Amino acid sequence: MASPAIDDYLKTIYHHTEWQDDRITPSQLAAELGLAPSSVTEMVQKLAAQGLVTHRPYGPIALSEEGERRAAAIIRRHRLIETWLVSEFGYAWDEVHDEAEVLEHAISDRLLEGIDERLGRPRFDPHGDAIPDAAGHVHREPFVLLAQAPAGHVGRVLRVSDRDPELLRAVESAGVAVGTTVTVTDAAALRIGTASVSLPDAAADAVWLSI
Incomplete structure (x- = not known):
């Protein structure tokens, strides 16, 4: 049964292990x-x-296969909507999260498919997060968190966390965007x-680079 509350739990569990183990x-x-x-x-x-999850008392929580499928489906909606808002409506990358939180529960599967087709089946959203395909599969390349990258490391910016809009604006003002090739001086x-x-x-702790 569809439930925004359940979806929020599943999304949060899914997010937690996307960029660390x-x-x-x-x-x-x-x-x-x-x-x-x-x-x-x-x-x-x-x-x-x-x-939807596997869990023992006081232990960590993991998505089951069905939970993973459902989480990927709602995350696909969210990230396609974010990409659509930036591409078609001129939203900035720090403005789209809250809009997508509302719309992900409102649009039909038909409209979602139309958005995906119009955008050319994008693999990543404006922040660099992978957009699951219709089967729930994602495509990522090896990555390192900026905090863990050694001085002298050269890589492309793969992802900037969307948790803090102010930080997104600061990163953008510095000329750093997803896809930018950078050399690490320090953290x-x-x-x-x-x-x-x-x-x-x-x-x-909010920027990931290619290895």
């Missing part, structure tokens, strides 16, 4: 969703009963060509 814990899930731990525990039990500084670029400290 550790599974999400109940306390982390509660913090991400801004909910009381007791409420999260109750919902996780319901999700497990529906076969808060890059070089683009011969130009040195300073980023907010928070960018170290």
Whole structure:
């Protein structure tokens, strides 16, 4: 049964392991969703009963095969809508998240397919996050978090987290965008060509580069 609340849980669990390997814990899930731990525990039990997650008491949470399929489907909607808003309506990349949160539950499958076709079947959204295809598959290349990249590392910007619109604006103002080739100076500084670029400290944990 369709449920925005369930979709939000599944999306959050899915997001957690997209760019690192550790599974999400109940306390982390509660913090991400801004909910009381007791409420999260109750919902996780319901999700497990529906076969959407696997979980043991106090242990980490993982999506089941069905949970992964459902999470990928709603994330596909969200990221295609973000891409559509930027491409067709002139939204900036820091403006699209909240709009997509509303629209992902409202548009029909037919309209979604039309958006995907019109956009040329994009593989990535404006922030560099992979858009699952209709079968739920994603395509990513090896990556490293800026905070973990050694000085002198050269790579393309693969992704900038969309969690903080202010940080997105600061990164954009610095001339850094998805696809930009950069050389790492340190965790808060890059070089683009011969130009040195300073980023907010928070960018170290919000920018991913190709290896």
